[in-house]
Amino acid sequence: MEPIKVGLLGLGVVGGGTWNVLRRNAEEIGRRAGRQIEIVRVAVRDVAKARAKVGADVQITDDAFEVVRDPQIDIVVELIGGVTLARELLLEAIAHGKHVVTANKALLAMHGTEIFEAASRKGVMITFEAAVAGGIPIIKAIREGLTANRIEWVAGIIxxxxxxxxxxxxxxxxxFAQALQQAQQLGYAEADPTADIQGIDAAQKLTLLASMAFGIPVQFSKAYIEGITQLSDEDLETAQYLGYRIKLLGITRRRAQGIELRVHPTLVPANSILANVEDAMNAVLVNGDAVGQTLYYGKGAGEEPTASAVVADLIDVTRLHTADPGQRVPHLAFQPDAMADIPILPIDEVVSSYYLRMMVDDVPGVLADIARELSNAGISIGSMIQQPSEQGYARLVFLTHSAQEQAVNRAIASIESMPFMRSQVTRLRVEEF
Amino acid sequence: MEPIKVGLLGLGVVGGGTWNVLRRNAEEIGRRAGRQIEIVRVAVRDVAKARAKVGADVQITDDAFEVVRDPQIDIVVELIGGVTLARELLLEAIAHGKHVVTANKALLAMHGTEIFEAASRKGVMITFEAAVAGGIPIIKAIREGLTANRIEWVAGIIxxxxxxxxxxxxxxxxxFAQALQQAQQLGYAEADPTADIQGIDAAQKLTLLASMAFGIPVQFSKAYIEGITQLSDEDLETAQYLGYRIKLLGITRRRAQGIELRVHPTLVPANSILANVEDAMNAVLVNGDAVGQTLYYGKGAGEEPTASAVVADLIDVTRLHTADPGQRVPHLAFQPDAMADIPILPIDEVVSSYYLRMMVDDVPGVLADIARELSNAGISIGSMIQQPSEQGYARLVFLTHSAQEQAVNRAIASIESMPFMRSQVTRLRVEEF
Structure with missing residues (x-):
């Protein structure tokens, strides 16, 4: 059979990895796919640089629109990132009947509805395994592996x-500043680390996972996002003392009133499996009503781990590109006409346990006053520690049972107005899973 | 669209779970699959008992052959287990053009080649996600999620x-006896636990994983199998003292000379992710050349976790039952005409690190003699501990670097013939991953 013909947009880290993996494993991939997959055309900014990598049999252009309109091309792989040009290119590729493989979480989180609708109308596939958790096949797990389940929640280090x-x-x-600098030196963080450290990148990925878990539209703008820039060493140490570790989690959970969709630093028990996902690794925990908890772990970024997902998508598309659309997995796991209009809950309505840390005057009655305020707000205390501090102050840390966030915030406001308070209340969320 | 019609063979633990999940999540499953999945006929030994469960709209028979020959049925789900009758039923179902979903690892490990060939000739699908690691979609991960990779090894608690x-x-x-009894009381172990504790069940699953990882035929008879019945408390404690835990692992690894395929108790570092998979949970670690290590974790057995895999397979088959065979994933991940004839290595040729424990007279020169014997066999020592014991004996434990098993066995034979030996050498394999 003729090789399937691929146009590659972008030959950066992931694009280069995709090129390398496809070539190195061509024989193995052919044995699996039953057909060769050939990159015939590449769009890059620097044509000369690309020429050094890809050799003479591949056409190179600096106009990506040439590639998405090229009649010989079956599949477009979009690895240029960004949301403006990438959106135009994807829509143009779809309009020309191309299937699309992309790693662009930002684009799909923001313009997914438009793009998936266009693709469905045209009968082409948009695959995006590489957009979430790099080489871990988490999208395949949720879209196909766990289809028997009513998914209750997804929580991940993404x-x-x-x-x-x-x-x-x-x-x-x-x-934090030292660790960030070290991450930049190792290539784990970009020169502008904003999207990572502010939680935006995680929220884009979480938005896609939530959509596939619950059959709801992609709604990035409704995600609650809190990064790790405000975390203090003191909280990391205190968490450890209490038997927890702090992780930046993306959590999406089905509740009676709607869907929680939130990214924030979270205390998780130190002996839990998520707590032990260290370094730059990713892991996603999915809870389904039939299967219970399953976990997917691996490298969430990097040249070849991400390329692994891109190439797996290429093989899926190669298998199914001539199939009836009904024989393909729906883009967002649920049939387009069966998407549900469940609301995303505002953060005020989220239910969690909480870690509350504060500095107070070390005088009688303080604990009673704070405990009464929490109790009045309907918040039950799971445990508490008091540690002496300098200057006659005491450090109090409360771990609460489950409570609604707005009740906790009201209680915090009341507590902060009490005369014995010597700091604001630091509030972190706690999840036991 | 008409519901797709399923015939269910067996209404035991997994059969009952499949029935429950399909009914409870019918709406959610329909939203995903775009089509209802309906069990129209059930074959069981006890018709009256089944009638109490399934209601009047389902035909019940005690002759499973009626079901596999029933023209109205599109998919047969085989959950009766065993290898004799189940084999006949599967072949008959295939002959009648039925797709088959099965959880029967023993059958596929022993008769997979015959069954997959028959299915390919007839153009029907055999799916078996439930046969390995219960609800964890590990077969989907290997067959589809990691297709870009040259898989180097798979190691799992299965x-x-x-x-x-x-x-x-x-x-x-x-x-061991107490723990086994407790496992039986909790329903984790069967009345006859042989297949579990002797490693046979794990080897059946590993055989299937190896076939899909490397594109080799299913060859259960060539697997090396060692169970946990010989493990002593002393070795569990010593392993812990050395910073390891002992797990029953299935390991299959590609080497230049062939494929390792082995199940045995294994020391793994206590802080490694596999070491921390506890209780009845399963986890599979897969190493691919592009993606690196990915891990899949969850419940490996039980009514609904296993049903989760059966129903996911039903949804996959529902999507693809009218597709061209070329649009489906090959049964064993590689195209049937692209399977490789790589030999399975005998256990003598396996390469591993080793834990060697022995009791010796506590006299000068013992350590030198043993170390020389290991060195003569080309085995390098990673670490050693000596502990005094009663009666003037000493307990020696060596951890070796990588060595070939036959060299280790030869060295052990020489060491055991030495005059100062007061026990045989207990030998366990060690993997660091």
Whole structure:
């Protein structure tokens, strides 16, 4: 059979990895796919640089639109990133009947509805395994492996940069700034680390996972996002003392009133499996009503781990590109006409356990006043520690049972107005799973 | 669209779970699959008992051959187990053009070649996600999620019964007999636990994983199998003292000379992710050249976890039952005409690290003699501990670097013939991954 013809947009880290993996494993891939997969055309900014990599049998252009319109091309692989040009290119590729493989989480989180609708109308596939958790086949697990289940929640470490930073802060006692600098030196963090450390990258991925878990539209704008920049060494140490570790988790959970969709630093029990995912590794825990908890672990980024997902998608598309659309897995796991309009809950309505840390005057009655305030707000205390501090102050840390966030925030406001308070209340969420 | 019609053979633990999950999640499954999946006929030994469960709209028979020959049925789900009748039923179902979903690892490990060939000739699918690691979609991960990779090795805890026993022995200091009895009381072990504790069940699953990882025929008879019945509390404790835990692992690895295919108790570092898979949980670690290590974790057995895999297969078959065979994933991940004839290595040629424990007279020169014998056999020592014992004996434990098993066995034979030996040498394999 003729090789299937691929146009590659972008020959950076992931594009280069995709090129390398396809070539190195061509024989093995052919044995699996039953057909060769050939990159016939590449669009890059620097044509000369690309020429040094890909050799003379591949056409190179600096105009990506030439590639997405090229009649010989069956599948377009979009690895240029960004949301403006990439969106135009994807829509143009779809309009020309191309199937698309992409790693672009930002684009799909923001413009997924438009793109998937266009693809469905045209009868082409958009695959995006590489957009979430690198080489871990988590999208395949949720879209296909766990289809028997009513999925209850998904919780994951889906940003390797922040997991690396938190691991280094905890195990090597680095400050946030030191750990970030080290992550940049190792290539785990970009020169502008904003999207990682602010939780935006994790929220984009979580938005896609939530959509596939619950059959809801992609709604990035409704995600609650809190990064790790405000975390103090003190909280990391206190968490450890209490038997927890702090991880930046993406959590999406089905509740009676709607769907929780939130990214924030989270205390998880130190002996739990998520707590032990260290360095730049990713892991996603999925809870289904039939299967219970399953976990998917691996490298969430990097040249070849991400290329592994891109090439797996290429093989899936190669198998199914001539199939009826009904024989393909729906883009977002549920049939387009069966998507549900379940609301995303605002963060105020989220239910979690909480870690509350504060500094108070070390005088009688303080504990009673705070405990009464929490009790009045309907918040039950799971455990508490008091530690003496300098200057006659005491450090209090409460771990609460499950409570609604707005009740906790109201209680915090009341507590902060009490006369014996010597700090604001640091509030972190706690999940036991 | 008309519901797809399923004939169910067996309504025991997994059959009952499949019935329950399909009914409870019918709406969710329909939203995903785009089509209802309906069990129209059930074959059981006890018709009256089944009638109480399935209601009047389902035909019940005690002749499973009626079901596999029933023209109205599209998919046969085989959950009766065993290898004799089940083999005949599967071949008959295939001959009648039925697709088959099965959880029968023993059958596929022993008769897979015959069954897959028959299915390929007839153009029907045999799916078996439930045959390995229960609800964990590990077969989908290897057959589809990691297709870009040249897989180097797979190592897994794929028998929950033995993992539960080893966890209890370690954490609660039970003897093997006590832990087995407890596993039986909890329903984790069967009345006849032979297939679990002897490693046979794990080897059947590993045989299937190896075939899909490397594109080789299913060859259960060539697997090396060693169970956990000979493990002593002393070795569990010594392993822990050395920073290891003992797990029953299935390991299959590609080497230049062939494929290793082996199930045996294995020391793994206590802080490694596999070491921390406790109780009856399963986990499979896969190493691919592009993606690196990925791990898949969850419940490896039980009514609904296993049903989760059966129903996911039903949904896959529902999507693809009218597709061209070329649009389906090959049964064993590689195209039938591209299977490789790589030999399975005999256990003598396996390469591993080793734990060697022995009791010796506590006299000068013993250590030098043993070290020289190991060195003569080309075996390098990684670490050693000596502990005094009663009666003037000393207990020696060596951890070796990688060595070929036959060299280790020869060295052990020489050491055991030395005059100062007061025990045989206990030999366990060690893997660091």
């Amino acid at each position: 940003n390797g940069t922040t997991n690396y930073i938190l691991s280094e802060m905890r195990t090597n006692k680095l400050t | 028998n929950g019964t033995t993992n539960y026993i080893l966890s209890e022995m370690r954490t609660n200091k039970l003897t």
